[in-house]
Amino acid sequence: MALFERLRKSLQGVRERWSGGISSLFSRSDLDESFWENLEELLVCGDVGVDLAVSMCETLRSLARKNGIRTAEALHAGFVSLVVQQLMEVPLMGTPLAGEGKMKVVLVIGVNGSGKTTSIGKIGAQLSEQGAKVLFAAADTFRAAAIEQLQVWGERTGIRVIAQQKGSDPAAVAFDAVRAGRAMGADFVLIDTAGRLHSKHNLMEELKKVYTVLSREISGEQLEVLLVLDAVTGQNGLAQAEIFGHAMPLNGVVLTKYDSTAKGGIILAIASKLKVPVRYIGVGEGVSDLRPFSPEEFVHALLGNEHTEG
Numbered sequence: 001m002a003l004f005e006r007l008r009k010s011l012q013g014v015r016e017r018w019s020g021g022i023s024s025l026f027s028r029s030d031l032d033e034s035f036w037e038n039l040e041e042l043l044v045c046g047d048v049g050v051d052l053a054v055s056m057c058e059t060l061r062s063l064a065r066k067n068g069i070r071t072a073e074a075l076h077a078g079f080v081s082l083v084v085q086q087l088m089e090v091p092l093m094g095t096p097l098a099g100e101g102k103m104k105v106v107l108v109i110g111v112n113g114s115g116k117t118t119s120i121g122k123i124g125a126q127l128s129e130q131g132a133k134v135l136f137a138a139a140d141t142f143r144a145a146a147i148e149q150l151q152v153w154g155e156r157t158g159i160r161v162i163a164q165q166k167g168s169d170p171a172a173v174a175f176d177a178v179r180a181g182r183a184m185g186a187d188f189v190l191i192d193t194a195g196r197l198h199s200k201h202n203l204m205e206e207l208k209k210v211y212t213v214l215s216r217e218i219s220g221e222q223l224e225v226l227l228v229l230d231a232v233t234g235q236n237g238l239a240q241a242e243i244f245g246h247a248m249p250l251n252g253v254v255l256t257k258y259d260s261t262a263k264g265g266i267i268l269a270i271a272s273k274l275k276v277p278v279r280y281i282g283v284g285e286g287v288s289d290l291r292p293f294s295p296e297e298f299v300h301a302l303l304g305n306e307h308t309e310g
């Protein structure tokens with residue numbers, strides 16, 4: 001319950017603005033046209049995306065019709081289970097990183113400022129707390145500060161960092177890291193990458209090259225690509241995510257800055273658009289502000305009514 005309370009707290013922005021609006025809408029009594037308009041608008045404003053908002057409203061309308069539901073309050077349970085269902089459609093939603101006895105290499109990608117380096121620090125800290133041997137790789141060689149930033153996380157967490165000079169080939173850093181990981185018997189190698197180069201095209205080509213080098217070095221099930229997505233950027237961020245998804249197959253999403261947004265629906269949009277599980281949500285800048293994402297816990301913290309929680 002303590003954990004649940006913490007999650008609830010960190011979701012406060014989303015809860016007050018987005019789900020607060022939804023809750024108060026559902027506590028109104030009549031299920032008239034203005035209810036449906038308001039619901040659709042709340043969903044769209046909450047970053048669910050237009051298509052999904054429309055289809056969710058349609059599903060709820062037919063549910064109300066079929067079951068003779070006349071009040072918004074009576075429809076609330078149906079709405080919550082629709083949200084759960086939406087999240088559950090993505091296989092392995094919420095599974096944190098796990099090694100199966102073999103070294104796992106995690107390539108962390110995403111636009112600049114989305115929270116890649118910070119998330120690597122947090123994930124590394126959690127994994128090593130659980131007893132795993134972790135190695136960091138500084139493959140964002142575009143900025144010197146990026147290498148230093150990862151090194152700071154390395155010091156803070158006691159995790160070794162494989163790095164080369166600024167401007168060196170990121171694929172070579174990744175290659176070195178895999179070799180070093182093997183030599184030290186690492187369970188996880190977490191590879192930080194650049195979020196910006198001279199052009200978007202360059203970035204995608206560079207990331208593809210890193211991916212190709214890694215796929216030659218290790219087996220498919222050892223390689224995992226995590227996309228870091230800033231919740232504040234919403235639908236825009238999602239469009240960018242699709243570009244990364246064209247460059248290489250994605251295995252999971254880390255949704256960061258969920259503490260800084262008042263729009264909760266982005267998680268539903270990720271499930272329906274990217275079809276990639278959200279493995280973690282970032283709820284702050286500190287080392288412990290990253291949580292494995294649990295759909296049930298999330299829905300409960302977000303949409304649960306005070307009186308149903310006991």
Ligand SMILES: Nc1nc2c(ncn2[C@@H]2O[C@H](COP(=O)(O)OP(=O)(O)OP(=O)(O)O)[C@@H](O)[C@H]2O)c(=O)[nH]1
Nearest residue numbers: 112113114115116117118195256257282283284285
């Ligand atoms: N509030 C909040 N801030 C976060 C979260 N995750 C990351 N940040 C902050 O976002 C900023 C950018 O994070 P970085 O980890 O440097 O982002 P990056 O993707 O590595 O950025 P580049 O290296 O420039 O591509 C930092 O100030 C982080 O502290 C989060 O979950 N919540």
Ligand SMILES: [Mg+2]
Nearest residue numbers: 116117140146
């Ligand atoms: Mg970075």
